[in-house]
Amino acid sequence: MTGATLASFLDEFVAAAPEATAGIDVIGTDTVTITRTRLRDRVRLLEAELAEVGLRRGQCVAVFLPNWSDTVAWQFAASALGAHVIGINTRYNIGEVEHVLRAARPAVVAVAEDFHGLDLFGMLGEAMSATDGDVDPPAVAVVRAPGDPLPSATDFDSAAFDLGSGSWHAGSGDTRGASAPRTPATATATAAGALGDPGDPLAVAFTTSGSTGTPKLAAHRESAVVGHARADAAGMGIVPGDVTLCVLPLSGVFGFNTAMATLAGGGAVLMIPVFDPVVTLRVMESERVSHVVGGDDLYGRLHDTWREVRGDLSSLKWLGIADFLGRSHEIARWARDEFDALTTGVFGSSEVFALMLFWSSDDSESVRWNGGGRPVSAEISVRIADPYDDSAMPDGDQGELQVRGPNVADAYLGNPEAAAQAFTADGWFRSGDLAVATGDGGFTYVCRAGDALRLRGFLVDPAEIETRLAAHTGVQTAKVVGITGPGGYTQAVGFVVPVANAAVTAAGLRQWCADTLAAFKVPSAVHVIEKMPTTVGGNGTKIRAVELREWAQQWTDRERDFRSE
Structure with missing residues (x-):
């Protein structure tokens, strides 16, 4: 090998x-250390x-x-x-x-x-x-x-x-x-796996999100696990003495790659089997946690609880964040202002490993706080391609993010068809994610290809509208979905969970959007709901956009406000 x-x-x-x-294992409120x-x-x-x-x-x-x-x-x-x-x-x-x-x-x-x-x-x-x-x-x-x-x-x-x-x-x-x-x-080799060393066995497999059908089990070779762990450790700046918070399940790719990167850098993993924000904050303080990777759902609960109980988190150095609920910029400002910690958006998946892309400290916050980044290894190649014919697209244009390299899944378990469907004719992995090449080696994540909205002929990332809604002081969480409106055209529909006792209205929120967004990006309706429908996956809690689309299609008669129902 x-x-x-x-x-x-x-x-x-x-x-x-x-x-x-x-x-360091957290059992209840106690810790058990292993050398x-x-x-x-x-x-x-x-x-x-x-x-x-x-x-x-x-x-x-x-x-x-x-x-x-x-x-x-x-x-x-x-x-x-x-x-x-x-x-x-x-x-x-x-x-x-x-x-x-x-x-x-x-x-x-x-x-x-x-x-x-x-x-x-x-x-x-x-x-x-x-x-x-x-x-x-x-x-x-x-x-x-x-x-x-x-x-x-x-x-x-x-x-x-x-x-x-x-x-x-x-x-x-x-x-x-x-x-x-x-x-x-049960393993069927992918185009990437067919190029690998037969003496290099599969080491780990992860269940995909299943957003496009039955979840697949994407498997990676042993050398890829080691190589990626070392590349991540270097990019994250993990050194002996550092401690990484491991809340995300190691059964998922984000939790697994975070733990392996920590060991590769000579750090220690702080294992949280049951997430209680108060207990977690206390042990983060006592064990001097330096690195955290998670979604803004996880960070949001830590942030909101810290506001109540406080605590010394000055040991924090590096936060990798995925935006599921629209709170990543809020979290990044908190980490910067309170602890002088660097926050970067990240990108990854079961097929290409987590933490495949993230930004560096040299990138401005306006770039760094968004999903995406630069490949963590020179061996990873990324291109932006037209999702219809796989032709390369120029910098600045939206297209599918496609990947080649040792981090790409070498096999699928129990699904022979997946190996052929997931790759282009010339061997690039189709991520199913829209992104934009920044021209300086970086790639800004836009959204899942299936989530993009075509409004008045323009391709719009719903996150742009969500960010505007979430910037309102009366909004806690925002999500935007698309439905088919009169004439067969797509309409953007917003859902918001208000801050407690906030005086927000649908009309007021639509005007808030109109103040800064192009007219075609202003939601046709905004529904004020008590809580978002969510699902828990291996990498965090995600809003169930499918369920929101069903509600939006059902509620075309008027805008809902749970407080007045």
């Missing part, structure tokens, strides 16, 4: 400072157990765990045997877990024994039953929370966690006859 391995990555990490902190040496010991123990149950190169390990340091250990352990990991979000429903089981065919599942009152094993069992015998039952590794002692051999009822291939308590050294089935390979 020509590329770096996760095993060598871990060895270098430990050798640099064996007793330095690698991870680099202890992390490697845990990895070696799990690797030995996986080998004992017969895990083979090319097979899959599903990790059904919250944000515990053990999640990182399972990644290293599986990769040491040439297997790949698919994370399962603890918030998934049974259907979503079933989809992962069918697509990835894991030979082993690591599942939390007890977490936040959730019966994760029970959900796993129901998902297996729903496959109707089409999926081989995986061996089950039962994982206890950090700091919890293992039960004695006589106290562990292996039958209670047996799906058909046995179970054992992870870390006990006693696999109790569990045996990983000979699961079929």
Whole structure:
């Protein structure tokens, strides 16, 4: 193999400072610290157990765990045997877990024994039953929370966690006859993967958002994980002694890449399995958090809570932010004014890794606080292309952001058609995102191609209208969607959640937009609602635009205001 391995990555990490902190687990209001040496010991123990149950190169390990340091250990352990990991979000429903089981065919599942009152094993069992015998039952590794002692051999009822291939308590050294089935390979190489080294195995897969259909499982090679982690660490300025807040689930690409970048830079990961803003702020202060990556939904809750409880966050240095709720500029100003921290918009996805693009400190705030950025590695190529014929477009014009490089997904699990559909004839990955090349090596994210509005013949990013609405002092959150109006033309419809006791009206908000926006960008209607419909994904909370479009189409008779209904 020509590329770096996760095993060598871990060895270098430990050798640099064996007793330095690698991870800090937050359990309730307490913390449990794991050193680099202890992390490697845990990895070696799990690797030995996986080998004992017969895990083979090319097979899959599903990790059904919250944000515990053990999640990182399972990644290293599986990769040491040439297997790949698919994370399962603890918030998934049974259907979503079933989809992962069918697509990835894991030979082993690591599942939390007890977490936040959730019966994760029970959900796993129901998902297996729903496959109707089409999926081989995986061996089950039962994982206890950090700091919890293992039960004695006589106290562990292996039958209670047996799906058909046995179970054992992870870390006990006693696999109790569990045996990983000979699961079929489900990976189909992409155009990027076909160019890779056959000796460089898949290491990790992520579930895509599913915004364009059934969620896909995009898989990446081991060397790509290591290379991208190192590039991100350099771009983020992570150095030994830094601590990164890990709230986003490591089952998702943003959480995973953030954690791996932290280790690559010699920092420590602060693992938050259950997000409570007060507890999180307190531990951010006590552990001197320096780096955070998340959506403006996460930052918004921290910001709003900090206004009430305060706290010393002067250790903050770098914030990477994705705009889901229209609050990114507000958050960036707060971080700058209160803590002198640098905030940058970011770009990434399951197929091209998170933190693929972000801006530098040399970029002006008017650029840096928006989504996008520059590639974190010279090996990553980005172009803006016409989404209809894939022809290159000039700087300044909107088009589809397309990518080539080692960060692009090497395979899809359980979906042979996806590999062909996701790439152009000349091998570029189609992101499905609209962006603009700035002419100086940067790319400004516009929106998902399907979210762009064509108003009076002009292609308009709804975020432009949302930003104007959100700038009103009486507006907490704003979202704009498009519907088909009279004559078949697209109309922009705004939805706002007001600040408590704010005196805002639909007419007033439309006039607010008209004061600065072109007439064709002014929403045809603005509905004042109590709260936005949202969905929780691996990378944060997103507003359900589909549901808002349904409301907008239903409410064409008049503008709604929940306070007067």
